[in-house]
Amino acid sequence: MRTPSETGDEPVVRMRGVHKAFGSKQILRGLDLEVRSGRTLAIMGGSGTGKSVALRHVIGLMEPDAGSIEVFGQDLATVGPAGLARLRERMGYVFQEGALVGWMNIHDNLALPLREREGLSEAEVRPRVEEAMERVHVEGAGAKFPSEISGGMKKRVGVARALITRPELVLYDEPNAGLDPEISRSINDLIREVSDTLGVTALVVEHRVECIERVADEVLFLHEGRAHVHAPTAEFFASQDPRLRAFLGPSSTAPSITSS
Numbered sequence: 001m002r003t004p005s006e007t008g009d010e011p012v013v014r015m016r017g018v019h020k021a022f023g024s025k026q027i028l029r030g031l032d033l034e035v036r037s038g039r040t041l042a043i044m045g046g047s048g049t050g051k052s053v054a055l056r057h058v059i060g061l062m063e064p065d066a067g068s069i070e071v072f073g074q075d076l077a078t079v080g081p082a083g084l085a086r087l088r089e090r091m092g093y094v095f096q097e098g099a100l101v102g103w104m105n106i107h108d109n110l111a112l113p114l115r116e117r118e119g120l121s122e123a124e125v126r127p128r129v130e131e132a133m134e135r136v137h138v139e140g141a142g143a144k145f146p147s148e149i150s151g152g153m154k155k156r157v158g159v160a161r162a163l164i165t166r167p168e169l170v171l172y173d174e175p176n177a178g179l180d181p182e183i184s185r186s187i188n189d190l191i192r193e194v195s196d197t198l199g200v201t202a203l204v205v206e207h208r209v210e211c212i213e214r215v216a217d218e219v220l221f222l223h224e225g226r227a228h229v230h231a232p233t234a235e236f237f238a239s240q241d242p243r244l245r246a247f248l249g250p251s252s253t254a255p256s257i258t259s260s
């Protein structure tokens with residue numbers, strides 16, 4: 001695993017002093033966030049603290065009231081619609097609500113971004129879809145419809161769909177929400193495997209400590225709209241910050257933390 005000083009490159013995502021309010025509700029209050037190339041940053045924080053809002057800013061689906069966001073070194077405030085579209089082609093997302101298209105089989109769900117965004121021929125699409133299904137270990141499911149596969153398998157296909165365009169940056173918003181622990185573990189293993197084999201940069205919103213320990217190089221604790229703690233994973237879970245300790249609760253002072 002690389003450390004920032006070893007990679008030495010510019011961050012893939014850099015948010016500086018980002019503020020965002022909805023009406024009178026201040027959600028982000030000066031959020032600073034950076035993730036460097038090839039690294040996986042987990043974002044933790046209470047429900048409704050603005051984790052999904054932060055991810056939406058990275059994709060340019062929301063604009064900050066103040067502060068700046070750079071993705072791949074480009075300032076989202078000045079790239080323009082065409083520039084933003086080009087940046088988005090380099091990203092993949094796995095959203096909580098990221099349902100598959102119900103009336104399309106798995107093959108077509110996976111082929112969709114290739115047909116729409118890359119205009120590939122069917123002969124070019126087929127091997128890409130097969131490769132993506134192999135990568136998430138759902139080989140042979142192409143003819144099935146979303147209603148015919150399990151929740152865990154749907155998540156895997158969601159991950160495959162996010163990766164099929166070969167993004168450099170992947171955003172996962174609670175990829176394990178609603179999954180039982182065993183399936184969560186296999187999704188985590190998948191996220192880790194994808195990061196290691198494809199070298200992608202990732203932002204993962206997650207709250208289960210064991211998931212974060214598995215997938216993240218570093219963790220950011222979002223509290224009152226700011227990065228209250230941001231540290232390498234082992235250091236993060238060893239932190240004595242009182243607010244972080246209160247959030248994590250007594251059970252997660254686990255001395256078993258290993259830094260891999």
Ligand SMILES: Nc1ncnc2c1ncn2[C@@H]1O[C@H](COP(=O)(O)OP(=O)(O)O)[C@@H](O)[C@H]1O
Pocket residue numbers: 022027045046047048049050051052053054
């Ligand atoms: N488009 C929106 N309009 C108004 N309020 C929003 C919008 N998106 C999010 N919020 C509010 O912002 C807060 C943070 O939301 P969110 O980022 O989804 O929380 P979480 O940390 O659980 O992901 C919540 O109070 C939510 O209701």
Ligand SMILES: [Mg+2]
Pocket residue numbers: 051052053173
């Ligand atoms: Mg959320």
